[in-house]
Structures are given as structure tokens and as C-alpha cells.
Amino acid sequence: MHEVKLPQLGQSVEEADIVQWLKKEGDPVAEGDPICSVQTDKAEIEVECSASGILRKILVPENTTVPVLTVIALVGEADEPMPDLAPYATGAAPSDRDADPSPEVHVEAAPAAASTTAAEPGRPFVSPRARKKAAELKICPTVASGTGVRGRVMEADIVGAAALLAAIRITPTAQRLAALKGVDITRVSGTGPAGKITKADIERAVAAPATRAPSAAASADKRVPLTPMRSIIARRMSESKYKAPHYYITVEVDISAAATRFRNGGLPFRPSYNDIVLAATVKALTEYPGVNAKWDTDAIIELADVNLGVAVALPTGLIVPVIRQAQRLDMQGIHEAARTLTEKARTGKLMPDDYTGNTFTVSNLGVYGVDHFTAIINQPDSAILAVGQIKDRPVVIDGGIHIRPMVKMTLSSDHRVIDGALAAQFMGRLKEILEAADL
Amino acid sequence: MKQCDVVVVGAGPGGYVAAIRAAQRGAKTIVVERRELGGVCLNEGCIPTKTFVHTAELYRKIRRASEFGIRVDGVALDLPGLLKHKEKVIKANVAGIRNLFKSNGIEVVAGDAVVTAPGVVKVDREEIRAKAIIIATGGAPAQLPGLELNGKTVIGSSKALEMAPIPKRIAVIGAGAMGSEFACIWNAFGADITLIEMMPTLLPVSDEELTTRLAEVFTKRGIDVRTGTKVSSLKAGKTSVRLDLNGPKTETIEVDMVLVGIGLKCNSEVVTQTPGLGVNVEGPRAGIGVNNRLETSVRGIYAIGDVINKTWLAHGASAEGLVAAANATGGQETIDYRVVPACNFTSPEVAGVGLTEKKARDAGINVKIGRFRYMGSGRAHAIGETEGMVKIVGDAATDEVLGVHIMGAEAGELISAAAVAMQMEATVEELADTIQTHPTLSETIKEAAEDYLGVGIHTPAPRKK
Numbered sequence: 001m002h003e004v005k006l007p008q009l010g011q012s013v014e015e016a017d018i019v020q021w022l023k024k025e026g027d028p029v030a031e032g033d034p035i036c037s038v039q040t041d042k043a044e045i046e047v048e049c050s051a052s053g054i055l056r057k058i059l060v061p062e063n064t065t066v067p068v069l070t071v072i073a074l075v076g077e078a079d080e081p082m083p084d085l086a087p088y089a090t091g092a093a094p095s096d097r098d099a100d101p102s103p104e105v106h107v108e109a110a111p112a113a114a115s116t117t118a119a120e121p122g123r124p125f126v127s128p129r130a131r132k133k134a135a136e137l138k139i140c141p142t143v144a145s146g147t148g149v150r151g152r153v154m155e156a157d158i159v160g161a162a163a164l165l166a167a168i169r170i171t172p173t174a175q176r177l178a179a180l181k182g183v184d185i186t187r188v189s190g191t192g193p194a195g196k197i198t199k200a201d202i203e204r205a206v207a208a209p210a211t212r213a214p215s216a217a218a219s220a221d222k223r224v225p226l227t228p229m230r231s232i233i234a235r236r237m238s239e240s241k242y243k244a245p246h247y248y249i250t251v252e253v254d255i256s257a258a259a260t261r262f263r264n265g266g267l268p269f270r271p272s273y274n275d276i277v278l279a280a281t282v283k284a285l286t287e288y289p290g291v292n293a294k295w296d297t298d299a300i301i302e303l304a305d306v307n308l309g310v311a312v313a314l315p316t317g318l319i320v321p322v323i324r325q326a327q328r329l330d331m332q333g334i335h336e337a338a339r340t341l342t343e344k345a346r347t348g349k350l351m352p353d354d355y356t357g358n359t360f361t362v363s364n365l366g367v368y369g370v371d372h373f374t375a376i377i378n379q380p381d382s383a384i385l386a387v388g389q390i391k392d393r394p395v396v397i398d399g400g401i402h403i404r405p406m407v408k409m410t411l412s413s414d415h416r417v418i419d420g421a422l423a424a425q426f427m428g429r430l431k432e433i434l435e436a437a438d439l
Numbered sequence: 440m441k442q443c444d445v446v447v448v449g450a451g452p453g454g455y456v457a458a459i460r461a462a463q464r465g466a467k468t469i470v471v472e473r474r475e476l477g478g479v480c481l482n483e484g485c486i487p488t489k490t491f492v493h494t495a496e497l498y499r500k501i502r503r504a505s506e507f508g509i510r511v512d513g514v515a516l517d518l519p520g521l522l523k524h525k526e527k528v529i530k531a532n533v534a535g536i537r538n539l540f541k542s543n544g545i546e547v548v549a550g551d552a553v554v555t556a557p558g559v560v561k562v563d564r565e566e567i568r569a570k571a572i573i574i575a576t577g578g579a580p581a582q583l584p585g586l587e588l589n590g591k592t593v594i595g596s597s598k599a600l601e602m603a604p605i606p607k608r609i610a611v612i613g614a615g616a617m618g619s620e621f622a623c624i625w626n627a628f629g630a631d632i633t634l635i636e637m638m639p640t641l642l643p644v645s646d647e648e649l650t651t652r653l654a655e656v657f658t659k660r661g662i663d664v665r666t667g668t669k670v671s672s673l674k675a676g677k678t679s680v681r682l683d684l685n686g687p688k689t690e691t692i693e694v695d696m697v698l699v700g701i702g703l704k705c706n707s708e709v710v711t712q713t714p715g716l717g718v719n720v721e722g723p724r725a726g727i728g729v730n731n732r733l734e735t736s737v738r739g740i741y742a743i744g745d746v747i748n749k750t751w752l753a754h755g756a757s758a759e760g761l762v763a764a765a766n767a768t769g770g771q772e773t774i775d776y777r778v779v780p781a782c783n784f785t786s787p788e789v790a791g792v793g794l795t796e797k798k799a800r801d802a803g804i805n806v807k808i809g810r811f812r813y814m815g816s817g818r819a820h821a822i823g824e825t826e827g828m829v830k831i832v833g834d835a836a837t838d839e840v841l842g843v844h845i846m847g848a849e850a851g852e853l854i855s856a857a858a859v860a861m862q863m864e865a866t867v868e869e870l871a872d873t874i875q876t877h878p879t880l881s882e883t884i885k886e887a888a889e890d891y892l893g894v895g896i897h898t899p900a901p902r903k904k
Binding site for chain 1: 837838863864865868869
């Protein structure tokens with residue numbers, strides 16, 4: 001009998017929820033068939049079957065969290081005798097046991113199996129890690145809006161919620177009342193001085209669901225339910241804009257030299273303008289490690305590798321695949337990595353390691369005819385480069401007016417990590433590299 | 440004819456505040472006043488009675504001076520001196536308002552005003568046209584059948600402030616703020632006081648637990664307290680008055696003077712004497728009806744203060760004045776009465792803010808109480824004022840501070856901390872967690888909050904069984 005294990009899903013993923021079994025016991029399966037979908041703290045992923053035969057036994061029920069490499073199913077011949085199932089964990093993940101809710105946490109009195117059963121109707125499922133984190137931060141886990149599958153509350157949701165909660169102005173009485181009534185104060189708009197949430201606001205929030213008239217018919221507004229990707233974008237972007245003090249520096253770059261050198265044939269590949277910008281960015285980053293850095297509360301970590309995020313627009317949202325160790329690649333390597341990752345992103349084939357671990361991100365909206373824009377930092381990065389379209393513009397060179405292909409690039413920086421002078425030097429160097437085609 | 444943006448009728452604590460706020464907001468403002476600036480509050484209410492209260496307290500203290508290590512001989516009241524002091528205080532404050540009006544460019548028109556049409560106020564023959572009118576004409580004692588004032592043996596509060604000498608035997612009908620305050624003043628000055636109240640407790644709008652203790656203090660000081668008692672008849676002679684009292688003790692008493700401290704009416708004639716104006720008045724006191732923006736049933740006519748029969752408090756009128764002035768000059772504000780502190784300047788003082796225990800229970804709230812007695816305060820002992828108590832009324836579900844009630848020295852000052860806490864929607868925990876200066880009476884609020892939470896440091900622990 002072949003054991004199907006929950007695969008290693010990425011560097012930092014230790015466990016995952018089994019969301020749904022895509023095959024039933026008794027179904028024939030082939031190696032490579034999607035057998036179940038799982039939710040990690042980062043994404044929802046389909047697990048492929050690692051053998052062919054008949055799915056004989058599902059060992060982990062849906063809505064259960066198990067560590068990676070747990071045996072989740074058995075595949076064998078139809079008439080093969082079943083082995084002793086006792087050694088296989090069929091219930092809660094080990095991590096569940098040490099997540100016993102401590103008394104100060106507002107979780108429903110949770111019997112040991114709470115996390116292994118389906119969430120109560122109307123109550124979002126809270127992952128064990130999220131539960132533990134909530135206990136640590138002393139917040140009610142149900143106030144976090146879950147970004148996991150079917151609104152599961154994940155650990156990151158709790159961290160995000162805690163940050164949001166800390167930023168909300170609310171009177172002590174309103175806070176107590178909200179906790180008592182289970183009101184998510186992040187969804188309450190305050191009417192007190194400077195938008196402070198008052199007791200009356202909470203009372204209105206409590207009363208609102210009951211009094212909301214069925215107005216859907218009369219209204220032409222369209223209610224679009226959040227996809228998990230949309231929820232993640234929403235949470236990550238607002239977290240970044242809230243936590244990181246953004247500021248912006250724009251330079252205008254004459255791209256003619258680079259265009260002449262790299263795009264007029266003579267190379268075994270034809271780089272896109274974006275490839276050229278990416279390669280120049282990587283080079284500048286290696287010279288300015290202070291920009292390829294992350295904030296770590298009591299320190300700034302200058303990262304050894306340049307893991308370059310490249311924002312890719314999808315019909316459902318946006319994803320940022322990462323070119324790992326880009327400093328080791330030449331322009332051709334970057335060109336190929338970017339092409340592969342973009343292709344994977346557009347076809348939904350990215351693996352978790354393909355879109356995590358970024359240290360700096362480039363977003364290019366030139367193809368949409370945008371001259372210039374500012375981007376929100378893709379944390380944990382400390383900066384993001386926003387690249388506009390290349391456009392022939394008149395420029396003054398040696399007292400004469402010349403038409404040159406120009407591009408405007410704007411760096412958004414986290415001022416906690418990068419001061420203005422550093423950002424200016426970095427952008428100056430990036431401009432210099434591009435204008436000299438020094439790659 | 441005069442023309443302006445806002446005309447305010449009445450320059451009491453509602454009207455003058457409204458006028459200044461309207462002027463601050465850029466409105467050309469006219470105030471009409473038939474008597475002195477400052478209204479009843481400043482001329483024959485709050486302020487002058489406080490000069491009396493202060494003198495009475497000081498007199499009481501001086502007579503106790505030996506307790507504090509001072510020998511004082513030949514202490515004597517000088518009533519003409521007190522009246523002089525009172526006049527000085529009033530003059531200073533009236534002058535203050537006049538200067539404020541001047542600096543804000545507010546014109547004062549003297550005379551009796553009548554609102555003749557929306558936007559039109561007539562003062563004698565002169566017409567003032569304004570975009571908005573704010574009525575702040577106040578209230579007055581009502582003449583009650585059987586209790587008609589004669590200005591000599593049966594008097595109201597304004598006469599009480601001119602009284603010299605003080606008669607020996609005085610009955611006070613009505614133990615509201617005014618009646619109780621005069622009872623204390625005259626008791627300190629040496630008169631025999633009978634304090635008659637129809638309701639079962641003194642200061643009927645205050646917290647019962649405190650006013651029950653207050654009655655004990657009054658009795659100890661020699662005031663004959665008759666709660667739950669009606670005056671069934673009053674026969675006023677030239678030098679004395681006979682009263683038939685009907686209550687727990689039914690008897691006839693004879694006194695030299697009666698102070699009538701009950702019966703109020705709203706000065707709403709300013710709008711009711713114009714037929715068809717359409718400003719609604721309500722109830723037996725004829726209070727002008729307003730919405731929470733303080734606008735009457737006629738657009739552009741606002742009303743504030745005693746004339747709307749709401750708080751009967753000077754600071755209530757001022758708060759309303761600010762809202763009305765904003766709304767009369769294009770603003771959008773509403774009045775909120777949740778946190779309106781009030782103090783009765785009796786001896787000792789009784790102050791409160793928010794709901795009393797009874798009101799909270801009647802509202803169906805699961806109430807929790809915290810208490811602390813002045814007896815446990817070092818400062819209270821040092822100043823010889825150990826008679827007092829702080830009581831916190833909280834919502835057991837959220838620990839929201841619903842009300843704070845204080846009887847004791849400086850209660851009127853202490854209540855401000857509670858008002859700030861309530862305005863911020865604080866819970867009892869914030870009151871308990873706030874560090875207070877030692878040794879002050881303010882510590883009693885923290886102690887009462889700790890008692891509420893069951894962790895009072897200076898509250899004896901419950902006996903272990």
C-alpha cells in the first residue's frame with residue numbers, strides 16, 4: 001500500500017488544513033492527479049497523488065490541520081489487504097494539542113477536537129496557529145476576517161487584525177461592549193470626536209443586521225464576494241500602508257542607450273524593456289544593500305540575496321512571483337526566469353516558493369500607457385519600484401532639444417529602513433546604469 | 440429697524456453664551472435683555488447664593504476653629520457686609536459679560552422682546568429682523584394656589600437673597616436644590632429650620648442612598664427634616680405664618696417666614712403672545728418644544744435653557760446655547776444630555792452625573808455599585824469633613840460608568856473628574872487605574888472604583904467565614 005503524504009509546501013510552511021478531498025475512497029487515481037486541496041497560511045494548493053491505483057483510505061478528514069509529511073491517504077490495489085491503521089494519525093495535528101485555549105482567550109470552550117470539526121455555521125474556522133497567536137496577543141480570534149478558504153482565520157489574519165485593532169480609536173466602554181457582543185470593530189465606523197468609535201456605534205452595529213432591509217432588489221449595486229486572493233491583497237496592502245511610512249522619489253531615465261545596446265539584435269535573446277529595468281535594478285541593489293533590506297522591529301536586516309519580485313496582473317487580482325538570487329543571474333537569466341514565472345502565474349501554476357521570499361519588487365504599468373505612478377510596498381520589502389511607459393519626450397541635451405525615449409520610475413520607500421538620501425542615491429545609480437547601458 | 444444674522448432674546452447663561460458663539464462664527468448678533476446681563480443665574484440665582492453658601496460655610500468653620508487649633512472670640516455675622524460682598528461679585532460678573540459682548544461686537548438692546556413673526560423680534564416699538572432667533576428667556580417661580588408670595592412672610596428665592604436680618608423660625612417648602620441650600624445657609628446663621636418635602640427624600644432627583652444620609656446630617660445639625668410631608672394649608676399673617684403639615688407627623692407649626700422653593704414656569708410669553716406664530720409650548724410649565732437641534736416648531740426659531748423645561752441648570756442652558764448658536768449659523772449639531780453633572784451646594788454638597796442607582800435599575804440595567812466613605816480619607820479627616828461618600832453606578836456587563844454620585848465636601852469640584860470619564864465612555868477600570876494625588880479627596884473616586892472591582896485598598900476586607 002502506498003502512503004500519500006502531505007508534501008513540503010514551501011520553506012516556512014509547517015502545516016496545512018485539508019480543505020476538500022477531490023477523490024472519494026474507492027476512486028481510481030493516477031500519479032499526478034489532484035487528490036485534495038489544502039490551505040496553508042499563505043495559499044490554497046492542490047496536492048497531487050504520488051501513486052497510481054485505487055484511493056483505499058482517506059486518513060485525514062476535511063477541515064483538519066496536519067503537519068507537512070503526514071500520511072494523509074493510502075493508495076493500493078483494489079483487493080490489497082488494508083494495513084493496521086493505528087499508527088496513522090486520523091485526527092488532530094499534534095500542534096493542536098499544545099494550542100489549548102488559555103482562560104483569557106475568548107474562544108468558545110474548545111474541546112480537544114474543536115479544530116478538527118467543521119466550523120459552526122456562521123462561525124469562521126480558526127486555525128490552531130491562529131488560535132495560539134490570538135491567545136498570545138489577547139484578542140478574540142473571531143474578530144479577524146479570515147483570508148483562508150471559506151473565510152478560515154489564519155495566523156497572519158490574527159497578526160493583521162491585532163495591528164488594525166491597535167490603530168482603532170475606540171472608547172473603553174465601546175471596546176468592552178464590542179467584545180461582549182462579538183462585534184468586529186474594524187468594520188465599525190466611529191461617530192465620536194475624530195472618528196472615535198463610541199458605545200452608540202457598537203449598539204448600531206449590533207442592531208444593524210436585524211434592521212437591514214432586503215434592499216437588494218431595489219439597488220443596482222453589485223456585491224462581489226471576496227476571493228481568497230482579493231482578501232490577501234486587501235489585508236497585505238492596508239497593512240503595508242499602515243505600518244510602513246511611505247515616501248516617493250521619481251527619476252526620469254533616457255532609455256535610448258540601453259535600447260540600442262540590448263534590443264538591436266546581436267544577443268542570443270531579445271530582452272524586454274522590463275528585463276532591462278529588472279537587470280539594472282538588481283545591479284543597483286547589489287551596490288546599495290541598504291535598499292535590499294527589511295525591517296525587523298529591533299534591527300534592519302540587509303539581505304544577502306536579491307530576491308526580485310515582479311508584479312503580475314491577473315484577471316482575478318495580482319500576484320508577485322519572485323526571481324530568487326537574482327544577483328547571480330545575468331540579463332539572459334533574468335529574462336528567462338521572468339518569462340517562466342510570468343507564464344506560471346498566468347496559468348495558475350506557481351508553487352509557494354515561487355511567490356514568497358521577495359526582498360524588493362518591481363511593478364510595471366507601462367503597458368497600460370501609464371506615465372508615472374506610485375506603488376504600495378510589498379512587505380517584507382522596504383521598497384518597490386514603479387515603472388511607467390517609455391515615451392518619446394523632448395529633452396534638453398547640451399543646449400539643444402532632442403527627442404529621446406524616456407521612462408519615469410518611482411521608488412516607494414519605507415522610511416523606517418531607507419532614508420531619503422539613500423533612496424535618492426539608489427535611484428541616481430539606477431538611472432546611471434540604464435543611461436550608460438552598463439550591464 | 441435693526442437688521443442682523445442672529446438675535447438672542449435673554450442674556451442669561453444660555454443666551455449670552457449662544458450670542459458669543461454665534462458672533463465667533465461670524466454672525467452679526469444682537470442680544471435683547473429686559474433686566475441685567477447674566478440673567479437669574481448671575482443676578483439672583485447661582486452666583487449670589489454661592490456667596491451666601493461660602494459665608495455660611497466659613498462661619499460654620501470659624502465657629503469650629505478650636506477643633507483646628509485656632510481660638511477665635513467674638514464671631515458675629517455681618518449681614519449687610521455679606522450683601523455688599525454679594526453685590527460686588529454680581530457687578531464684577533455682569534461687567535465681565537458686557538466686556539465679552541463688546542469684544543465680540545455684540546449689540547445689546549434693552550427691553551421686553553416679543554417674537555412677532557419668524558425672523559422678527561419687536562422690542563417696545565423697535566423691530567429687529569434676523570435670519571435666526573434664539574429664545575433664551577429662562578424661567579421663573581410659579582405662583583402656586585395657597586402658597587402666594589407676599590414678599591414679607593411668604594417669599595421666593597430672590598427675596599431670600601435680600602433678607603436681613605434673618606428671622607428666627609423659618610419653614611422651607613420644597614427640598615430641591617434651592618430650598619435645601621437656603622435651609623443650610625440659614626441653619627448655619629442660627630435660624631430654626633423646618634424643611635418640608637413632599638417626596639420621600641431630600642433633593643428628589645439625586646441618588647437616594649446619598650440623600651438619605653444627607654437627611655441624617657441635616658437632622659444632626661438641627662434642621663427639622665419633614666420628608667413625605669405635604670403642606671395642607673398655609674395662613675400668612677403680618678409677622679408669622681401657620682402651616683398645617685400632613686405626613687408621617689401631622690401637626691400645625693408656626694414660623695416667622697416661609698420660603699417657597701417649589702413651582703416653576705417657563706418664560707414662554709415671548710412666543711405665545713403672538714397669535715398664529717406657531718411655536719409649540721408643552722405641559723403645565725408651558726415649556727417651548729424643541730428637537731435635538733434645539734429648533735422649535737418654527738424654522739429659524741431656536742430655544743434653549745429653562746424656557747425649554749429640560750435641565751433647569753445654567754450649564755445645561757450654556758451647552759444648549761452652543762448647539763443652538765451653531766445651528767442658527769449654518770451648523771449641524773445636536774444636544775446630548777448623557778453627561779450633565781450637577782451640584783447641590785448644600786452642606787455637605789451633593790453632586791452627581793449620569794444615572795442614579797434607581798434610574799439605572801429602572802432602565803433594566805444589571806447594575807453594579809462601588810462605594811467609598813470620606814471616613815476612609817486622610818484628607819477628609821485633616822479638614823474635618825468626614826461626612827461623605829462617593830458612589831459609582833456601573834453596568835455590570837461592560838463596567839461602563841453610568842453615574843457617579845458624591846455627597847461631601849467639594850463634591851461639586853470632584854464630580855468633574857467623573858464627568859470627563861463619562862464623556863470618554865470610560866469603564867470603572869479606568870477610574871481605578873488612574874493614579875490620584877495623595878492626600879486629596881479625589882482619591883475617594885479611585886477607591887470607590889476599586890471597591891466596585893472588589894479590590895479596594897482602604898475598604899475593610901469582608902470577614903472570612
